[in-house]
Amino acid sequence: MLKTHYCGELNKSLQGKQVTLAGWVDRRRDHGELIFIDLRDRTGIAQVVFNPQISKQCHEIAGQVRNEFVLKVTGEVALRPSGTENLKLPSGEIEVIVREVEILNASKTPPFYINEDSEVDENVRLKYRYLDLRRQRMLNNIILRDKVVQFFRDFLHKKGFLEIETPILIKSTPEGARDYLVPSRLYPGSFYALPQSPQQLKQLLMIAGMEKYFQIAKCFRDEDSRADRQPEHTQLDIEMSFVEEEDILKLMEELFTKMVETVKPEKRVITPFPRLSYKEAMEDYGSDKPDLRFEMKMHDLTDIAGKTQFAVFQKVIADGGSVKGVCAGGCANYTRTQLEELNKFVQSYGAGGLLTFALGGGGDIEHLTLDMVKSVAAKYMTLEQIQEIARRCGAKPGDLILAVAGKTKVVNKALGELRKEMGTRLGLADPNLLAFAFILNFPLFAWSEENKKWEPEHHPFVEPWDEDKPILEKDPGKVRAHCYDIVCNGYELASGSIRIHNPELQRRIFRFLGYKDEEVQEKFGGFLDAFEYGAPPHGGIAPGIDRIMMILSGSPTIRDVMAFPKNQNAVDMMLEAPSPVRKEQLKELHIRLSDD
RNA sequence: GGCCUGUUGGUGCAGCGGUUUAGCAUAUCUCCCUGUCACGGAGAAGAUCGCGGGUUCGAAUCCCGCACAGGUCGCCA
Numbered sequence: 001m002l003k004t005h006y007c008g009e010l011n012k013s014l015q016g017k018q019v020t021l022a023g024w025v026d027r028r029r030d031h032g033e034l035i036f037i038d039l040r041d042r043t044g045i046a047q048v049v050f051n052p053q054i055s056k057q058c059h060e061i062a063g064q065v066r067n068e069f070v071l072k073v074t075g076e077v078a079l080r081p082s083g084t085e086n087l088k089l090p091s092g093e094i095e096v097i098v099r100e101v102e103i104l105n106a107s108k109t110p111p112f113y114i115n116e117d118s119e120v121d122e123n124v125r126l127k128y129r130y131l132d133l134r135r136q137r138m139l140n141n142i143i144l145r146d147k148v149v150q151f152f153r154d155f156l157h158k159k160g161f162l163e164i165e166t167p168i169l170i171k172s173t174p175e176g177a178r179d180y181l182v183p184s185r186l187y188p189g190s191f192y193a194l195p196q197s198p199q200q201l202k203q204l205l206m207i208a209g210m211e212k213y214f215q216i217a218k219c220f221r222d223e224d225s226r227a228d229r230q231p232e233h234t235q236l237d238i239e240m241s242f243v244e245e246e247d248i249l250k251l252m253e254e255l256f257t258k259m260v261e262t263v264k265p266e267k268r269v270i271t272p273f274p275r276l277s278y279k280e281a282m283e284d285y286g287s288d289k290p291d292l293r294f295e296m297k298m299h300d301l302t303d304i305a306g307k308t309q310f311a312v313f314q315k316v317i318a319d320g321g322s323v324k325g326v327c328a329g330g331c332a333n334y335t336r337t338q339l340e341e342l343n344k345f346v347q348s349y350g351a352g353g354l355l356t357f358a359l360g361g362g363g364d365i366e367h368l369t370l371d372m373v374k375s376v377a378a379k380y381m382t383l384e385q386i387q388e389i390a391r392r393c394g395a396k397p398g399d400l401i402l403a404v405a406g407k408t409k410v411v412n413k414a415l416g417e418l419r420k421e422m423g424t425r426l427g428l429a430d431p432n433l434l435a436f437a438f439i440l441n442f443p444l445f446a447w448s449e450e451n452k453k454w455e456p457e458h459h460p461f462v463e464p465w466d467e468d469k470p471i472l473e474k475d476p477g478k479v480r481a482h483c484y485d486i487v488c489n490g491y492e493l494a495s496g497s498i499r500i501h502n503p504e505l506q507r508r509i510f511r512f513l514g515y516k517d518e519e520v521q522e523k524f525g526g527f528l529d530a531f532e533y534g535a536p537p538h539g540g541i542a543p544g545i546d547r548i549m550m551i552l553s554g555s556p557t558i559r560d561v562m563a564f565p566k567n568q569n570a571v572d573m574m575l576e577a578p579s580p581v582r583k584e585q586l587k588e589l590h591i592r593l594s595d596d
Numbered sequence: 597g598g599c600c601u602g603u604u605g606g607u608g609c610a611g612c613g614g615u616u617u618a619g620c621a622u623a624u625c626u627c628c629c630u631g632u633c634a635c636g637g638a639g640a641a642g643a644u645c646g647c648g649g650g651u652u653c654g655a656a657u658c659c660c661g662c663a664c665a666g667g668u669c670g671c672c673a
Contacts, residue, residue: 031636032629047633067623084631092633109624112607116634118622119608123665176673196673223672348599348668413669459673557666568666 002072002104008044010091014077019096021046022072022104024134025065026115035062036095039071040115042139047086047095048073058101068107068114068134074100122559126573129564141553141561147263148549149216152236155255161212161238166201168194168218174523175459177221180231188590194220197542199459200527202239203499206538207530211241216545225568227557228491228547232566238496239540245482245498248541249273249438252486252494256436256543264552268433273486277441286324286416291490292435294428296419298324298412299392301403310380312355316405323405324415327393328422331400332358332374345421346404351414357386357401365390368397420490429489434551436488444468444481453514458483460509463498463539469505473512486543489551496541503531 003022010019023041035050050062065071075098086092112120114134125132132138153163172179172193179193195201197219205213217237225231240248253273260269274292281288284297305313305323313323328334334342334356343354358374359365368390370383378386395401402422404415423429444464445454454476456462464472468479482498500506506528510520520528549561559565566572586593 027633027635029632029635030629031632034630034632036632036635038633045633049631051630053630081631084633086633089633109606113623116622121603121607121665124607173673177671199673221672224670226672227667229672344600350669456673462673569664 003041006043007039007041007046008090010046010077010094010096012079012093015079015094017077018074019077020072020074021048021096023070024107024114025067025069025071027067028062028065030063033059035059037062037065037071038115039073040134044090046091047080047089048075048098049095050098050101054097055099058098061101061103062098065103066107066109068110068131069103070105070107072102072104073098123567123573126559126565126567129574133563138560141549141555142563144263144553145545145549145561148259148552149545151259151262152214152216152255152545155258156212156214156238159212159251161214162210164205164210164213164215166195166198166205166215166217170195170201173200175456177223180220180222183589183591185588185590196221197235198237199461200524202237202540203461203538204527204530206239206241207533207535209241209536211536213237213239213540217542225566225570228550230546230558230562230565231570233558233562234545235542236545237540237542239538241536241538243498243537243539245440245484245539248496248498248539249275249484252438252541252543253436256486260434260552266432267552268430269436270433274437276437276439278439278443279441281439282412285419286412286414287490288439288485289487289490289492290416290437291420291423291429292437292487293430293433293489294423296326296328296423296428298326298415298419299394301325301389301392304385304388304392305405308377308381308385310377312352312377312405319407321406322408322411323403324411325389325393325401325403326415326419326422327390327395328400328402328426330398331422331426332360332398334358334400342402342418342421346414346418349414349417350406350410351404352406353404354418355403355405357389357395357403359390359395359397359399359401361397363397365396372397431554434488436486436493439485439487440483442481442483442485443477444472444479444483445476447477454512456513457481458495458497460513461497461499461506463500463505472508476512482539484541486541488548491547491551492544493547493551494541494543496539498537498539501531501535501537503528503535506531 002020004020007021007023021039023039026038026040026045029036033052037048037050038045039048050059052059073096075096077094078097080093080095110131111124111128112131114131117135117137133142169182169192172181172191177196179196182192182194184190184192198215198217202213215237217235218232219235220232222231253271257269257271260267278288281290283300286298300322301324302317302322306317316323339356346354355377356375359368359372360374361372365387368383368387370378373386389401393401402415402418404411443457444462446457448455458481463482465480465482472479484496485492486494500509546558546561549555550558553561555561564572564574571577
């Protein structure tokens with residue numbers, strides 16, 4: 001090794017020892033005679049001092065050094081002169097008096113600051129990702145990620161899981177996201193697909209008798225990116241045999257609770273994790289991934305609205321829509337401009353507009369009078385109706401009720417987003433709280449307006465509830481699934497289900513979904529055959545590691561917790577991928593490009 | 597594909613129709629400096645204001661188109 005110690009591990013106990021450090025110049029402070037250099041490596045920063053009276057030669061070299069030069073220095077660890085200690089640095093009580101220095105490599109001036117956490121255009125950061133990763137915040141994220149993954153591995157191994165790799169070149173499946181395809185050289189016109197998840201493979205591992213499987217699995221989806229979505233991401237993929245829904249939930253609760261205790265003990269977790277049905281989540285928060293760090297529930301006001309003379313309400317209700325509201329505490333004094341901003345906000349999610357009731361004055365809601373209420377709808381409503389709305393929303397004078405009327409789906413989306421927005425504006429979400437929750441009782445099927453048929457809400461291998469099996473074909477919308485999500489702070493962190501292991505039931509589901517037998521055989525044949533050979537009851541789940549990291553590290557995007565992410569347009573700015581390939585490569589793959 | 601926002605020296609920002617020779621901070625370069633730690637001081641250099649049109653006596657500034665980026669809707673079993 002070119003070094004005897006790491007910068008971050010230097011402290012008083014090494015006083016008088018000779019050490020050799022190697023790392024990057026974080027900062028240089030040149031006082032003409034004395035030169036101080038903050039030498040940085042993965043573990044931290046150590047101040048090294050160049051004194052011409054100790055070594056004239058070293059001092060001269062230090063004079064030529066610039067930021068990000070790679071240095072090897074040897075010298076004695078010494079206590080800093082009294083009064084010059086730097087308490088901000090872990091190694092701030094000591095410094096290294098340099099007697100030998102070697103420039104291992106020079107560096108160009110970096111295109112952005114490495115040594116401070118300033119905003120930099122993300123494209124520049126991504127192009128020079130290797131420099132971006134030198135920055136403290138990025139390094140911390142990478143180190144935290146390592147700890148988390150290490151924890152998962154240890155935890156699951158202790159629970160008797162086997163870590164098993166599954167192939168990356170697999171078969172394209174018809175449903176779900178768009179596949180990334182890989183052309184086959186040996187079979188003209190045929191393609192492999194990259195896994196959207198190792199779903200079928202992990203189920204086959206259960207049939208193979210592995211009983212408890214996990215994998216840190218790369219998953220690929222050729223869909224548009226988002227702040228929390230990338231073309232490729234990593235899942236902690238888990239599958240177990242002989243389990244019921246409750247077993248998986250218990251395991252996950254322990255996994256996440258202990259993970260946070262281990263890697264981020266300063267974060268608060270509420271146990272047991274709250275359990276919400278999908279229906280409750282949608283009704284109370286307008287989302288299947290509610291941010292439960294604060295309450296501010298949505299309340300259904302449709303029945304009260306129906307009794308008013310307000311035409312907007314009448315029309316919406318006649319069309320089968322709903323009216324819902326939330327209470328923004330203490331916001332009655334919002335200005336016209338602020339309200340207009342919120343109005344625009346809900347409109348951007350497709351709502352017709354935002355209806356507000358500002359409840360002026362003080363006291364309690366029983367003493368409210370009409371002239372204390374500011375709302376365009378007030379003149380079409382009685383005081384009693386407004387009071388009823390206020391009571392239902394839990395509003396008191398001084399509060400602002402925000403209501404949206406329209407199609408139920410739009411109302412949920414728009415008001416749900418507004419709820420989150422108000423939570424942010426009012427600082428309701430405790431930044432140290434990780435509000436985990438299970439979302440349960442998903443419907444097995446959802447009606448597709450687009451395709452005019454029932455489609456699996458999750459995927460076609462999900463086990464329906466036993467008591468709902470009789471009505472599977474008769475009342476498909478009512479069939480509940482053994483499907484569960486884990487949400488945290490407004491993100492979907494994991495999704496899983498108990499799978500169908502009975503081939504007869506599986507065939508029945510496919511028949512119901514409108515697949516012809518040949519079609520099923522062609523698309524899932526190899527997979528389904530396996531179920532004829534003693535498939536154990538099994539189920540699993542797959543937490544998204546990148547999203548976990550986003551939340552744990554407080555990062556605004558998934559890109560900040562991945563070493564080498566792609567930008568929103570799925571381009572790797574550093575490697576410049578994707579890129580055209582040579583004609584011969586295409587020819588070998590039997591691919592000809594079309595002109596359009 | 598739609599919508600919103602942004603694009604000004606290396607980086608981050610200001611300027612939003614006319615003394616702006618485009619300003620500030622920081623980085624860079626030169627010189628000075630023995631206790632700094634976001635060291636300090638003096639000076640210098642560095643920008644066809646994303647691209648292309650248009651409006652105007654005059655455009656970084658207003659309008660249109662395009663490109664790129666971010667956010668989002670659709671999409672993501």
